[in-house]
Amino acid sequence: MKKLLGAAATVALLALSAQASADAEVGEKIYKQAFGRGCGACHDISSNPQLAALIKAGTLKKDKFAEVIKQGKNGMPKAVEAILAVGAVKKAGLTEDQAIDSVYEFLSK
Numbered sequence: 001m002k003k004l005l006g007a008a009a010t011v012a013l014l015a016l017s018a019q020a021s022a023d024a025e026v027g028e029k030i031y032k033q034a035f036g037r038g039c040g041a042c043h044d045i046s047s048n049p050q051l052a053a054l055i056k057a058g059t060l061k062k063d064k065f066a067e068v069i070k071q072g073k074n075g076m077p078k079a080v081e082a083i084l085a086v087g088a089v090k091k092a093g094l095t096e097d098q099a100i101d102s103v104y105e106f107l108s109k
């Protein structure tokens with residue numbers, strides 16, 4: 001019985017943390033608002049990487065996605081500060097990794 005309760009608690013905790021870790025609605029706000037004009041100000045231009053298409057095609061994995069956001073790459077500015085400054089991120093109290101997951105979730109839809 002004790003074991004069973006422990007398992008139930010673990011499942012409940014996992015469900016809770018999954019909910020807090022990725023929120024596509026917050027992700028959409030990040031995509032549209034980060035840096036003031038949103039990631040789309042650059043990424044909706046066809047010569048720049050088309051993030052949603054790359055993710056859906058399976059060629060842009062989450063670890064690479066997060067790495068570029070944290071470190072920047074050529075014309076891509078480091079974006080963690082801009083992401084954490086988005087109102088919806090502050091309101092939801094997301095960590096840096098949860099916020100990045102949320103943008104990834106949004107772009108995966």
Ligand code: HEC
Nearest residue numbers: 034035039042048049060065068073074075076077079103
């Ligand atoms: C000032 C323009 C600009 C803004 C704003 C911008 N990006 Fe980028 N981003 C780029 C450019 C240019 C590249 C291509 C860099 C390269 O590969 O040389 C890029 C690359 C990336 C990549 C890597 C794609 C790949 O396949 O290698 C990711 C992930 C990314 N951006 C995410 C974001 C997210 C998320 C935001 C918003 C928080 C954002 N970018 C905002 C210009 C921008």
